[in-house]
Amino acid sequence: MNASPPTLAPFDVTLRGVRIRYVDGGPRDAPAIVMLHGLGRDHAQWTALGAALAGRRRVVALDLPGFGASAPLPGATSFEALAESVLDVVAALELGRATWLGHSIGAAAAIVAAADRPEFVERVVLVAPVCYPVPRRFDDRVTSAPLLGRTLGRRVLGARVLRRYVGEDVAASALGLTWRLLEEGRTPKTIEARVPRVRAPALVVWGREDDVAPWTHGTRLARELAQARLEILDCGHFPESERPSNVEALVRDFLGLSTTGVGERGERAAHRARGAVR
Template identity: 35%
Template sequence: MNDLSARAPDAIHVVRSGPPGASPIVFLHALGLDLGIWDAQFAEFAGDRNVVALDLPGHGLSGAPDGAPTFEAIAMQVADTLASLDIASAHVIGISFGGMVAQALAIEQPSVVRSLTLVATSCTFPETVRQMLRDRARATRDGGMAIMAEAHLARWFPEAFRAQHPEVSDRFRKLLHRQDPSFHASLWELVATLDLKDRLTARFAETAIPLMVIVGEDDASAPVAAGQLMCDQARDAVLHVVPKCGHFPPVEYPERFNAFLREFLRD
């Protein structure tokens, strides 16, 4: 990224690029990774947008949170970070865990969210999925990040993409290996509690926040039905399904993803 890096309050690491006076876009990454997953989006939008990406607490160059993490606390750290950058409101894009944080931000601080783009994420889970997530947390504590990294990569990316882009798997694997297993497990325990549907419905009823949802056709972690459920909560929503795509549309199909985002922001 050809950008400016800075430290924000509470040890949140920020990367910023583009014209400072332009309309802000804020990117929130997935669990276990860092802001570098948005490289293709920085390259696309930094020419005419004020582009900001954060390392969420406990990720990348950001400090770990005090105590057990919550979606509300992380969302407030995002809001405080944007305030420190003199950003009153922004188009917020979150993928996977970052999409859950983005939903919490829209619920807790709706004035900060000019529009919401949710990618490969969910607003709630059935109990069977919650138990699977708790089991994943337990496996992380027992087996460590080396084992879990391979399981995540197999779940996130289709086999064909991993074969064609080993550099992506290598990059993501190294990021995952840097995570503390106990903290990583605590995040999965947090994800297992996700239940924002009713609060999201109430927020969209009160505030007409434009919503775009993007899902991968082959994403088992955040299927099309989960994306449709979030769209059903909003008055102004659009759903895009990316064919032959897994859990990371911005990485697997960056040109298509960027086109969806540019059209949404223009409208």
């Protein structure tokens, strides 16, 4: 009989006056993986993958400030501020040098941390990161209205993806903050310029049908990073939800946790058969 996957337990920590929700699981003395959610989501985005990895890694998945059960940051939110909040948690939990795994805006925060504070980042997994300018879709006036937030969430993410992976109410409340980060001109200044400074090994995962950040950003990112492996999957903006088995196998391989008896070549062949391209 197979053992149940490790449980990720919820905790709150208050740092610099801001309450941060996170879940924590796995061996306390194992290397840590810090998981950061993306567009309009919270730590639950990584529940399945986190539980799968927690048998051999310590897994800490956060609600970024202003998302999920975490309090918002005082003043303006920026990618630097998000990264600093995560670094505060990493230091408070004494995680040391960790693997940072992020999606979308969470991956952008991971890029900031890897460039500015490399002593805390051993390697990065970047899933469809916001790292180059994205198309302007709507403004703050639109996202401030819940009904219009839902409507535009359907337009940006697709109705099926929105219902299944995000939820319309969550999208309505969180898309405004997300897109303010993307549209205030900070992305090219704070993320794009940092990419060449990331020296940590990187796994870049992108969806070929991504309507938020095009997959061609992935080819550019892999080219500009010092050490990068690029995987393009046949999916949209949420590879970890749309192709969970592919993403789990890729992350395991990248971390040296490949399934016993499969091996690196076998796993990569399986990825290609399911639509992954290296």
